Amino acid sequence: MGATSQTEVQDRVKKLVDRIQGLPTLPAMLNNINKMMLNPRTSAKEVAQLISSDPSITSKVLRVVNSSFYGFPNRITTVTHAIVILGFNTIKSIVLSSTIFDVFKKDTRGGFDRQQFWRHSIGCGAAAKVLARRMGFPSLEEIFIAGLLHDVGKIVLDQYLHDRFVEVLNTVRDKNCLIVEAESSALGVTHADVGAWLFEKWNLSKGLVETTRCHHNPALASDNAKTAAIVHFADILVRALRFGNGGDNKIPQVSDAAWPLLGMDVSHFDGLIAEVGDEIEKAMVFLDFIK
């Protein structure tokens, strides 16, 4: 699809997703949190009250904030306390990932290993966080979520266009190619396009939309090239560490456009890989979201 314009890709995505019936809407909890956070007068107590109205989300938020992923020495026992210590954006990110895991956790048809998929996604989020920290990136939370959700388009395809997606997986197995290549030739679009379309439809941030769309080709990113480059390389790192699986058994080559944006030297790799391994272990608390 090298010469395909973005408009053509959008048309193809639209044609493909028009066939999808019953795609979930963004859970009301998240919509309400988004609205509250747009109001500068919203207090931590008000957001906490909203979150606390859902016992399942409350317990997930408290489990994550008390995990080694955040590493606070003292136990956080209330959502209000969590918001005060970690801030609105962090709590929103936890709720966002929890609700999206919830929306897509059903795996009734088989063929695509969701457990391994989410492990790959969590691993990618953790690797992206490490890269961002090393680069002095301002928002580690945002980048973790971008890594965590970068492949959600695969789940959409698996859940709503299952037969076509099984064809893609069969092509991956028969040709031993990358899943993104098989999707491109079988569907004319990729999971990256579909994921970006969904996030756009759900009014999630432009940064998340563009990063998702461009994680296989960061050269296409305009305003979020650095974030796309981080997630692109995080995906490669987590594959190199053989952590989880996103549907193929190959490793893509680092993009020439992404590499200079990372400001890295190959002599950093030993330390980087060890750090990513440690961060992945801490991030495993997010696997609780799919239980």
Add this chain to the structure above:
Amino acid sequence: MRVVRVEEATAGARVAKDILDLKGTLLFRAGTELTPAVIQILQTRSITHLFLEDVAGAAPAPLPAGMRPEEIDGEMHRLFADVGGHPIMKALRDSATRYFHSRVK
């Protein structure tokens, strides 16, 4: 193709490479479907690891503890087969391989 420890192998999977015992005698050919009886024979013949065919969407098994360094090297070369000529990717493969070596020591 993925490497698994024999005790983690499950019936129904297919063997991806011929399985030889320590004396080089062929026990099972590539393509053999694992059954409980086959797995038991592998265990009694002191086979510790085997190569299995991938299934669609299946994860490569995490590199098992106790895997020999040359087996790790082989797995990493296979994973990077298409991109190992790229200098950055080669450096990444070598670092990841060192990481796995240090983990199985």
